[in-house]
Amino acid sequence: MPPRDREIQPPKRSPDQLNDPAQKKIATTPSLTGLAKLAENCKACDLWKRATQTVFGEGRPDSKVMFIGEVPGDREDRAGKPFVGPAGNLLDQALAEAGIDRSMVYVTNAVKHFNWEERGKRRIHKKPRATEIVACRPWLDAEISRLKPDVIVCLGATAAQALLGKDFRVTKHRGEFVESSLAPRVTATIHPSAILRAPDEAARHEEMERFVADLKKIAKAIRARGH
């Protein structure tokens, strides 16, 4: 196995979350599909009120790789599936270029309900608050514990900082593998929507190339683990 670049422990969570009766239900639900069903009724933060539905993670339960984004967007909110809008299309394209089959990976978000603000007639994605990320964490932890992925890939700072700590800088540490109790290998790269926000075509192209290069490194790590 190649050496790990750094060692980081995930941030500690407050113990009172464990007293929540919903937590007990989560703990006694063994399957990912069971968890998804349970999450349909989650009201642990206010985001459910303005969203269409819970967007739970999706993928084969035997996937060895888990990708974690931030929060569902407008298209995901309507479809009830993660990464099916413009950022999802870019992710699909980059995965294909890196030789990773999306149908073989599990894709989810740090926060499961769409968070938005109105701009004209459009619903514009809004970054989730720290309290919302914490409230939604039991679902992410449950997904990780049921899937037991070999590799976790955080897409963007929200997922990376939730899993690897507030000091983790994607710009500095993208593509590095980190030792963690969450999975044998945890890494982070940019969020695909950062590519969409690139100021011009040349910058977009460059961002995409770097994103694909990170994913290729991940593909290599997956193959090194015999998958």
Ligand code: URA
């Ligand atoms: N952005 C995310 O972080 N997740 C999605 O599912 C879609 C867009």
Ligand code: SF4
């Ligand atoms: Fe529950 Fe997460 Fe939705 Fe908040 S965002 S209501 S914690 S599923």
